[in-house]
Amino acid sequence: MEADEVLAGLDPEQREVAEATRGPVCVLAGAGTGKTRAITHRIAYAVHTGVVAPQRVLAVTFTTRAAGELRGRLRQLGAPGVQARTFHAAAYKQLHYFWPKVVGGEPPRLVESKLALVAEAARLCRLSFGRTELRDAAAEIEWAKVTQTRPGDYAAAAAKAGRTPPIEAVDMARVHDAYERLRRDRNLIDFEGMLELTAAIFTEHQEVANQFRDQYRHFVVDEYQDVNPLQKLLLDTWLGEREDLCVVGDPNQTIYSFTGASPSYLLSFTVEHPDAKVIKLVRDYRSTPQVVRLANGVLAQARGEARAHRLELVAQRSDGPTPVFTEHDDEVAEAEAVAKRIRELLDEGVPAREIAVLFRINAQSEPYEQAFADHGVPYVVKGAERFFERAEVRQAVVLLRGAARSDTGEPLVRAVRDVLAAAGLTDQPPEGRGAARERWESLAALAQLAEDVAIDRPSAGLREFVTELEERAGSQHAPTLEGVTLATLHTAKGLEWDAVFLTGLVEGTLPIIYAEKSPDQIEEERRLLYVGVTRAREFLTLSWALARSPGGRKGRRRSRFLDGLAPQSAGPPRVDRSARRPVSSGPQPCRVCGRPLTAAIERKLGRCESCPIDYDEDLLERMKHWRVGVSKRQKVPAYVVFTDATLQAIAERAPLSEADLAAIPGVGAVKLERYGSDVLALCRGEEPAADLVD
Missing domain, CATH: 3.40.50.300 (P-loop containing nucleotide triphosphate hydrolases)
Structure with missing residues (x-):
């Protein structure tokens, strides 16, 4: 991919973000304005123009899912070597790399849950906690640690912050102190301690800081309104005197202050960095004007x-x-x-x-x-329960991994469904709810993911799909369940x-x-x-x-x-049933061979993927050309108008009435009203009315 291609399709403000390849940069991005698109294109543009090598970039976000999405988008933009991690994942890797060099031996063992240790600390303080109190006390310890509040200062800090401790403040401080003593005695660290210890190594060992800063020279932090004081401390130690930092956030979406997060770092960015470039993204591509x-x-x-x-x-x-x-x-x-x-x-x-x-x-x-x-x-x-930790999902991944070793080149969707059938996936879901239904839905979600991968990457086979699953499992990026x-x-x-x-x-x-x-x-x-x-x-x-x-x-x-938004009297909503699709009494049959269709892409096409294709190629190309014009006028991605699969289904069936068009999956009541006349005109070989006035 060339540098100019990276900028293609960006709006003026997104392009300004992408072209601001050197920091400091502050992006204030409203909901639905394409902030992830802007920052991934900024990183890719910097890589393609030679401003920075991909392995010199560290992009930090707050969830493993978001980090996985960043990595996926950057791969598509030709910048696969960029590191995209959460604060904790980045600190964990750094701590395990540098600890043997500067301390020696194995680093402290990470405790993923505080609950057992907090319960023991409470018993040492002669306190008895129920399950709810235990969770609340653990959360309070986390808040104290991310705000760098020591047990002896807890009561005053909690009062100043307006917090209501789950128990008396003096007792909460005692439990926190006992928790820390137990943790140190057993050579354990928690997630907050991991950030604190990593920052301390960087601060106390200049050679470590120099080595890290030589490796990473370009930093991006997403959701900057959610940064807490401990994360800010670690970020500052990463940066040193450098200013190649791009932060992205929305003060209107600050909703985690109870965990210690503060929008003050985002709002005062230009105070800390007077030369910072500030760019606002306010064009909302997600929601309708009414929303x-x-x-x-x-x-x-x-x-x-x-x-x-x-x-x-x-x-x-x-x-x-x-x-x-x-x-x-x-x-x-x-x-x-x-x-x-x-x-x-x-x-x-x-x-x-x-x-x-x-x-x-x-x-x-x-x-x-x-x-x-x-x-x-x-x-x-x-x-x-986490998707990839479900027993049926683990079993399915094992089966898919085995099948991938002897991949015969069969189309991905069919190959995956054959494997999942052995794991228990049937054409129709079990009746009602319960464990059997949940198991079926997990397997169906994997089948749907295979369809999504096949659409995005038509050449992908079982090996690529298994790699996709493993990457998603590592970042807990679960497929969307139906x-x-x-x-x-x-x-x-x-x-x-x-x-x-x-x-x-x-x-x-x-x-x-x-x-x-x-x-x-x-x-x-x-x-x-x-x-x-x-x-x-x-x-x-x-x-x-x-x-x-x-x-x-x-x-x-x-x-x-x-108040002032809802009407004074609000009755039940009026339901427009004029364009409702009739409810199917069973699986849709293939219009060629009659086999029941269960895969989403097959239901949309109305036939098995393996059955003969019969459609007007010229009609499909004209519809794609029409879709490009509509997407440009409406300033939305082309797939928002109709997906490729829906256009192919329309081309194959060539509907001549609204009823025929409405029967095609992917053409709902809203799209029928919005685009129906244009699509039917194309199917008749006529020019859409919108094209005649352009």
Whole structure:
């Protein structure tokens, strides 16, 4: 890939980021504005223009999934040697490399969970903790360590920060002190200690710092609004006197201050680096103007410092449905209404994996799990058991790895499905929920991932697919399960869906009741709602219930954050059923050989991948040309209009009516209304109306 190709397709602000190859650079990037695209293209452009060698770049982010995504995009841009890691993964590697050189022997053993050690420390202090208190005490120790607060200073620091300790502050300090003594006596380190120890080695051993700084000369830090004091300390030791640093963040998405994260480093970047170049990304490519308008409205009510630093998003997509506000008698009725509406979206062609229900705390998921089970809506709970640690997934990976050793060159999707069939994947899912259904969904997710890989890399075989799985397992980058996502607002950050339901929006839940102690905490709760709103691409529903249980007192008040945004009276949403796709009674048969189709790409094409292809190649090329024009006018990627697989399915079937077009998977009610007339004109051999006026 040439340097000019790296810049192709970037908007003016993204291009400005990419061309700012030397630091210091501060990118303020609003939700959905393509920040990952901007920073990966910046790194790739710097590599292709010779500014820096790929092995001299260290890109740091906050989750293993995000780091894996960065590495994947950089490979596609021709910069595969770049290191993209979390703070902890980078520190772990550095500590294990330098420890034998400057200390000798094996480094302290890493403790991945504090719970057992905290429980023992509590017993030494003659305290008894329940499970919840144990987790809260471990979290409090983590906060103290990332803010560099020693046990003797804990009480004063907690009071100053407005924190409510899970136990008396003096006892919390005693437990923390006992925890540290136990840890040191057993030569253990926790994640915070790992960062602290790595920074100390760099500070105390100049030769180590010099060797590292000779290796890495170009730094990028994503989600900089979430950096805590300990991470900032480590970053400063990495940099030394260098200023080749690019930070990216959004102060409007600061939602982790309870862990010690602070937006102050992002907001004061130009104070620390007076010569820094500041670039703002505000063009929102993710959401419709209606969703963007509501998101801007949420932040328009912000107070204090948050209001001064908000980014006003500018929508780039065409119009979509207006966000819906609904009020319900109780939480059961709210969950029931959400389940019914999701069932309608599924029937209209919206994939289950493109729908999410978001709430403030995990305990709110229970009524939705029950309602979804009652309505036959598949779902997954984000934050549950890690995907690659599931027994059926481990078994499937072993089988795929064995098959890859004797790969015969069979098409990837078919080869993977043959292997997964031996592991228990069937054409149809088991009835109901339970372990059998969850096992089937795990295997189906692997099959879907194979289809995605085959579309992105048509030449990929089993070996490449196994490599993809191993890289994803290492970064916990799980494939998307075919089910509606149930998640908290905190865990939803960084994700997006076609349809989002924000539920439980009542006082005491959002904002959470304990946030009332501080105006800053209230503002963080407001930003949580903003994060939730900006997860939606097209459909957005916001709901609340007046009572918790059926028949209960209707004393709840909807969230103050909806004041001025929601109508005074909000009844149930009106459902447009005019373009709903009929519900299939069973697996779709192949239109050539009649075999039941279970793979998504085969269902979209309406035939087995191996069956003969019969389509008008000229029609397919004309539709692709039309799609390029539409994507440019609407300023969205081409696949947002229609994927290649959907265009091929249209070319093969050559529909001549709206009903025929609507029956093709990938053509939902919204796309039928938006593009139907143009596509049907192309199928008739005519020019689309949009092209005639251009």
